[in-house]
Amino acid sequence: RDSCYWKIGVTVSDVDLAREKIMAAGTQVSVPNQFLDVGYLCHLADPNGFTIELLQHTFKQNFVNPIPDPSLALGQTAVIGQITTRSQDIEASLRLYRDTLGMKLLSIQDISDYGFCLYVLAFTADNPPDQDLTSTKNREWLWQRPYTTLEIQCRPGQSCVPMDKEGEGVDHITMEVEDYANILTKLKADQSNSSFPDPDGIQLKLKSASR
Secondary structure (H helix, E strand, C coil): CCECEEEEEEEECCHHHHHHHHHHCCCCCCCCEEECCCEEEEEEECCCCCEEEEEECCCHHHCCCCCCCCCCCCCCCCEEEEEEEEECCHHHHHHHHHHHCCCEEEEEEEEHHHCEEEEEEECCCCCCCCCCCCCCHHHHHHHCCCCCEEEEEECCCCCCECHHHHCCCCCCEEEEECCHHHHHHHHCCECCCCEEECCCCCEEEEEECCC
C-alpha cells in the first residue's frame, strides 16, 4: 500500500511468545527477525490488509525471558507503541506535530538502505538517555515506553495516498492537546468536529487534554 497511513506497532517483552499466541488463534504472522539496529520484530495484517507490527522491548541479543501471564491474550502486557504514518515532506510534518501540536521528537532513525528515515514523536516530558536523537542507544528505551508514539516514515520522492482515497480500514487519528482552542484557531481547523488533514493527508481530530 502507498497510503499515508502505514501501520500500528504493538510493543511487548517477548515477540516470539506473542507470535505463538496469535498463530494459535489462526492468524498468520511472519517469522521474527532482528531488523538492522532498529528492533526485533515481525508482522501480520488486519482484516483490511493494513500492517500490524509486533516489536520487542529489547534487541534479540539483549532478550531476557519474562514470566508469561496466561490471563493475557498475548501472554504478557502489550502496548500500542507506535502509530506509523508516511510523509513526503518531513519538515512540514515536524512544523505541525512538534512546533504546533507540541509533540517531542524522541528519535531519528536513518534506514536509507531501505529508502526511508523514521522520526518518532510523543506527547511526553521524557528525555531519551542519549541526547543524540540518531543514537541506537535510544531505541530499546523507546520501545519500552508505556504510551503511544507517532512514528513518521519519510520517503522522499514517493507518493502518499491520502486517507480519504484509501477506503475502509482507517478513518482518523485522535490526539489530546494542550491549548486546544488556540491550536484549532491557528490551524484554521473545522471547529464543529475539530478535524483537519496533516500535510500528507492523514486525518487528525483534536481533543482538549483538560477535558
